[in-house]
Amino acid sequence: MLAWLTRCLPGFSIIGLAILLLCAFSDICKSALWKSFFPSNPVHPSKPSPQDGFWSGLNLAQAIFIIYAVLIHCHMLGFTLRLGWSIFSATTSAKQAFNRRIWRSPVQSPQMTGEELIEQPLSPISLASDSSISKKFDDANITVNELQEEELIHAIIIPNYCEDLHTLETTLKVLASHPRAQRHYEIYLAMEQKEASATDKASHLVSMFEKSFLHIRSTFHPTGIPGEIAGKSSNVACAARSIIEIHRPELKMDCCNVVVTVMDADTHLSRDYFSEIRRLHYSHITEADRSLYCCPIIFDRNSHESPALVRCADLLWGFAGLSTMYPGTWISIPTSVYSLPLSMAEKVGGWDADPTAIGEDMHMLLKCYFETAGNVISRVIHVPASQCNVSADGGRGWRRTIDTLFARYRQALRHMWGALDSGFAARRTMSYLRFNQRCLFLRPRHFALLELLWEAHFMPCHLTIIMLFSVIYSNWVPASQLHPSLAWAFSFTDLLRALSFIGMNICLSLYERWHTLCLNTRMQDMREANLPDTGCSQRIWYRPKYLLDRVCFPVAGTVFGAVPTLHAVFAHFWTDRLVYRVSKKPTFNADAVGLE
Structure with a gap:
């Protein structure tokens, strides 16, 4: 019963909001309705005199409505300000991360290739002998201790189910182009056993890339396991169990230097992402075993050919994660891509595969948070992960647009099904109240986490309902x-909405600079790696399609944010299972890179 009550918390909150509106405005609505039918005999509610206080003449429900409406609109404006600060700082930090790769060691070994020279760290001897290099090194916040440590092993999990073979090949080619791939990357193709072509697909990819990485293996999540569902979370959980068994000796000796990275099948990661993890790992070595690394996502591959609503929806989805990654944040929420030490993954019991873990990225953060008694540290890697917008299977013109919109809604429903994580967090918080002497829920960090959960799973519907009600009500009632x-x-609240709209347009202007920086760096890497078919979508701000983004995002936020959230949270009253459907991703040709 408790599990059902907690999983339905977002749905109950919407019902509560509807009851609040009914109690607050039923009398005035009746009065307006009476006037519309009997204009000669209107009924006017009593009004306070100017000498009375602000709350005089209001019932309790109306007072609560005013407070909540103002607070939620202030939070919306605060989100905009927080997002602007995050984008600005992300641009600066991304420049620093990209610039770190350009330093070369003065001593070149004959065995070094050009790519290895770029990635080769400076030795302590050369560092001490070259003051200019030493100054740059200090500015980059990299220590000599980091250079003396051994490299990390990156165990990269690529979950996939019915994914296109070309998509997987391209993702692996991008990873194989990294200088450290052959020596430090372990690839795990996390597949679903019930997929008919899974075995053949895995065999093809393993044979094709076995010499490109330290190891490449495939795992198959079996069907029919009680309590588990097919999907990304279960595939990741199955692969993680294999990784833990393979590295069991190092884990027992407490000398495991493996970091697990989970990414989507269509995600393209820069080599700088893994370099930054290594830098932060050894810069904060005493906290490395409880650090979870997350990065922003950027849709820079096919957005130029996506419908405006889909493009705006994905922008907002990326903004939601990026807004939690500002300097000094209490905790950041990963979106699609994240990394954590294998030792911490093993201590918390690995990944969950039950229906509540469908939002596997946020769910794993929450699991690590509660299993470490709130001591997990989220560190931001300011090197974004390149993503694709959803694309329809085929067709042209308006038919393809409609199919793409429906595909994006299915993806949004899967994202918003992650509202089950609010129930998970509520149950774990209550368990601390019952069994733990440490008051986890009294920490500022815990309140920050709860605020982010409210922002993700409650606020979209509440804000939309209040905005629609305010507009309709103020036009209906004299x-x-x-x-x-x-x-x-x-x-x-009208003023706050107008300020938030202006603020979002400022954020979009800041985003253009960040997007251009990251896209140009990725395309330079792809040219050097001779991978011209990875997709490229520049944003030219003055083009009509991108100017349209500046006015379409409220509609996209409602259609692909509030509506699927409403759909999901009311569906949770009778089920927690969602049939996992893979979103179709586009393929790219070398001569169609989307440059404008």
């Missing part, structure tokens, strides 16, 4: 019948 405090609340 101003003469409104309580002055209610009239002020509607006017003030």
Whole structure:
């Protein structure tokens, strides 16, 4: 019963909001309705005199509505300000990360290739002998201790189910182009056993890339396991169990230097992503065993050919994660791509594969958070992961647009099904109240986490309902019948919405700079690796399609944010299972890179 009640918390909150609106405005609505039918005999509610206080004449429900409406609109404006600060700092940090790769060791070995020279760390001797290099090195916040440590092993899990073979090949080619891939990358193709072509697909990829990485292996999540569902979370859980068994000796000796990275099948990661993990790992070596690394995502491969609503929806999805990655944040929420030490993954019991873990990225962060008593540290890698927008299977013109919109809605529903994580967090918080002497829930960090969960799973529906209600109500009920405090609340929230709209447009302007920087760096890497078919989508801000983004994002946020959230949280009243459907991704040709 407790599990059902907690998983339905977002749905209950919407019902509660509807009851609040009914209690707050039923009398005034009746009065307006009476006036529409009997204009000669209207009924006017009593109004306070100017000498009365702000709350005079309001019932409790109306007072709560005013407070909550103002707070949620202030939070929306705060999100915009936080996002702008995150994008600005992400641009600066990304430049620093990209610049770190250009330093070369003064002593060149004959065995070094050009790529290895770029990635080769400076030796302590050369560092001490060259003051200019030493200054650059200090500016980059890299220590000599880091250079003396051994390299990390990156165990990269690529979950996939019915993914296109070309998509997987391209993803692996991008990883294989990294200078450290042959010596330090272990690839795990996390596949679903029930996929008919899974075995043949895995065999082809292993044979094709066996010399490109330290190891490449395939795992198959079996069907029919009680309590587990098919999907990304179960595939990752199955692969992680294999990784733990392979590295069991190092784990027992407490000398495991393996970092697990989980990514989507269509994600392209820069070599700098793994270099930054290594740098942060050894810069904070005493906290390395409880650090979880996350990065922003950027849709820079096919957005130029995506419908405006789909493009805006993916922008907002990326913004949601990026907004938690500002300097000084208490905790950051990973989106699609994240990394953590294998030792911590083993201590927390690995990945969950039950229905509540469908939002596997956020779920794993929450699991690590509660299993470490709130002591997990989220570190931001300011090197974004390149992603594709959803694309329809085929067709042209308006038919393809409609199919793409429906495909994006299915993807949004899967994303919003992750509202089950709020119930998971509620149950784990209550367990601390019952069994743990340490008051985890009283920490500021815990309140910050709960706020982010509210922002992800409650706020989209609540804000949309309140905005729609405010617009309809203020147009339906004459101003003469409104309580002055209610009239002020509607006017003030209108102002906050206008400021938030302006703020989001400023954020989009900042985003253009960040997007250009990251896209140009990725395309330079792809040219050097001779991989011209990875997709490229520049954003030219003055083009009509990108100007359209600046006015379409509220509609996209409603259609692909609030509506699927409403769909998901009410579906949770009778089921926690969602049939996992893979979103179709585009393929790219070398002569169609999307440059404009």
